[in-house]
Structure formats: structure tokens, C-alpha cells
Amino acid sequence: MGATDVSPQMAFARFVRRAIDDAREERGWTVTDLATHTGVGRSTVFRWLAGDWQDYPELAKVRGFCAALDLPVAAAFRALGLPDAGSVPRRRGAEDGPVEADVRVILDRLADPNVPAEEKHHIRDLLRYLARRPVRRAG
Numbered sequence: 001m002g003a004t005d006v007s008p009q010m011a012f013a014r015f016v017r018r019a020i021d022d023a024r025e026e027r028g029w030t031v032t033d034l035a036t037h038t039g040v041g042r043s044t045v046f047r048w049l050a051g052d053w054q055d056y057p058e059l060a061k062v063r064g065f066c067a068a069l070d071l072p073v074a075a076a077f078r079a080l081g082l083p084d085a086g087s088v089p090r091r092r093g094a095e096d097g098p099v100e101a102d103v104r105v106i107l108d109r110l111a112d113p114n115v116p117a118e119e120k121h122h123i124r125d126l127l128r129y130l131a132r133r134p135v136r137r138a139g
Contacts, residue, residue: 008081009051014113015079016048019069022117038068056080070124075111 023029035042040061047053057080066073077083109115110123 007051008056008079009053011079011081012057012076013049013051015076016045016065018113019065019071020045020049022120023069025117026121034069038065040065056082070110072107072111074107078111 020031020034023034027033029037031042031045034040035045044057044061048057062076062080063073065071066076106123106127110120
């Protein structure tokens, strides 16, 4: 393993740590709150944080964890070094329309560990607002 190679355990541990830190900062959640809302037991969360696993985490638990925290599952799977299992393959490049390209940029920002938690919070708030906003008909 080279100096820049990171094991799936370490990469996933970093992903989980960022998710926990964001949940604490944005929602005031403790690890117990996180376990309650995600359906992932505290001991499992702590094993994930420690990178203490030989077999990959159960994908249903990873999906539940991500869903409860409004995180893209693809980011968790990337951290694990897995393809986005169970999702429809995305079109790439010139085939993408402007909407797909914009959505990909938003998802990438939400998954980027260098984007501050406050910025992610604003993005999620705006997305929730837009999702609930009534559709206005032209004319």
C-alpha cells in the first residue's frame, strides 16, 4: 500500500466522523441521537469510527445512516471503495442535461469534506424549501 493509499476502513471512518460532526453541529445530535434516528446501533457506529471491521458494513445500514442524515449514499460507497450498489448508472459527460449536471455538483458539494458544515446546512435548507414550494403555473 503506497503512502497515499487509504484503506476502506480508514476512508469510511473519516466519512462517518464528518457525518457525526455535522449532525452534532447542525442538529445538536449526540451519538445516541444519531443511532436512534439512523437505526444504526451505537456499537456499530463506534466500530465504523474505529475502522474495526473485516467484512463490509451492511449496505442497508449504510443507506439508513445516509438517509437519516441527508447524505448521498454514493459518497459512503465511494469511501468504502464500492460502486454505488443498487443505483441506476448515471449518464456522464455530453449526454448530461443541465439539470443533471447541477444536481451532480450539489451532491458533490454535500459529499466534499472541504465544504464547511454551515454551507452544507444552507444547501440542504434551500433544497427542502424548493421541494415543498408550490408549483406556479405560467399564464
